[in-house]
Amino acid sequence: MTITQLHYVLAVAEHKNFTKAASSCFVTQPTLSMQIQKLEEELDVLIFDRSKKPIELTDVGRKIVYQAKNIVNESDRIQDIVDQQKGFIGGEFKLGIIPTIMPTLLPMFLKTFxxxxxxxxxxxxxxxxxxxxxxxxxxxxxxxxAATPLENEHLKERVLYYEPFVGYTPSNHRLFKNKTIDPNDLDLQDMLLLEDGHCFRDGVLNLCKSFKDQGDDSFQLESGSIETLVKLSNEGLGMTLLPYLHTxxxxxxxxxxxxxxxxxSPAREVSLIYHKSELKMQIIEALYxxxxxxxxxxxxxQNVNIISPLPRKK
Structure with missing residues (x-):
């Protein structure tokens, strides 16, 4: 059994297709298939049910994949230990950022980093x-x-900052005359929202006290970007809420x-999140x-009330 074989198994388990898995591992499909077959022969079990389309894991295959993830993570730790011992901060680092944070935060830190x-x-x-x-x-x-807390037992969260929500009201809106606003003033009937799939949208829904009395069909104007929401609001089509950095x-x-x-102030908690295996911690610390x-x-x-980014349970 080799680490390479386990990498191939994980790739097939993810893609449910030998050709796509081989492509993701930068090897030919026959090479990948042969190595997985060798592993199955060594273990005297079938990891994949090849008769199914797409390919499925067998019962024992699911257990093998679970353990393979742990083994591959632990093998990666060896290079991690060496890098930390040498004080080396380098190499490839893959970072994901959610859409409502990317355009404002990335330009602030990228050049410096x-x-x-x-x-x-x-x-x-x-x-x-x-x-x-x-x-x-x-x-x-x-x-x-991303916005946190995410309540995921496999991930660790380290808070970077708290970002308040800010109202954006056109001159024809009922709240325009107010110097400040209260969450109880909000009404989804005249609110412009991001489309489904954005955690900032879920934060807004969680903030609106009236949500418990209204269904999703009570508002009609939605958009995929905050910039579009601002433009729609400028046309007098409703108010919206913005993350502070966007203002x-x-x-x-x-x-x-x-x-x-x-x-x-209602606010979202923004954190650097990573797997509990804590690989590449020297780069994570540098980013933080x-x-x-x-x-x-x-x-x-300083005085903020954290709003959950998770969809409200109905």
Whole structure:
């Protein structure tokens, strides 16, 4: 049994297809198939049921895959130990960031991080919260930046900052005359929201007290981006809520539309999340120090009320 064979098994378990698995491992399909067959012969079991389309794990195969993940993670730790012993901070690092954080946070820290740690090759992907959790569990991401808490027993969360929600109200909106707003003032009937799949949307729904009395069909205008929500609001189609860092980029002519909440300000908790196996911790620590140091100067709110990013249970 080899670590390479276990990598191949994990790839097939993920893709449920030998050809796609071989491509992801950068080997030919016959090479991958032969190595998995050798492992099955050595163990005298079938790991995959090849008669099914797509390919499925056998009962014992599921147990083997679970253990293989642990073994592969532990084997990766050996290089990790060597790197930490040498004080080396470098190599490829795959980072996922959710869409409502990426455009504001990434420009704040990326240049500084690259300059300070030139040997780290960052590969950054914009992914939904659900995608980041799955990829972290599958070992396809080293870390992610997302709204927390996520209540996932396999992942660790390290808080970077708390980002308040800020109201954005057009001049024709009922709350425009208010100097500040209260969560009880919010009504989903005149609220512009992000589309399903965005945890910021779920945070807004959790914040709105009226959600318990309204179904999802009570609002109609939804968008895939915060920038579009602002444009729709400027057309007088409703108010929306923005993460605080997005308000720093609002055109000066539209800043009178911003309305802050009465304290404690509703806010989202933004964290650096990673697998409990804690691989590449030296890079994770470097990311944490860089980001938290920079954002600390941009967000000074202290009295906040953390809103869950998880979908509300009905």
């Amino acid at each position: 690259i300059k300070k740690y030139p040997k780290v090759k960052l590969k950054i992907e914009e992914l939904t919260t659900e995608e980041t959790m799955q990829r972290l569990e599958d070992g396809h991401l080293d870390a992610a930046i 720093l980029e609002i055109n000066d002519s539209f800043k009178p539309n911003l309305r802050y909440f009465t304290e404690p 120090d860089t980001i938290s140091g920079i954002v600390r100067g941009a967000i000074t709110f």
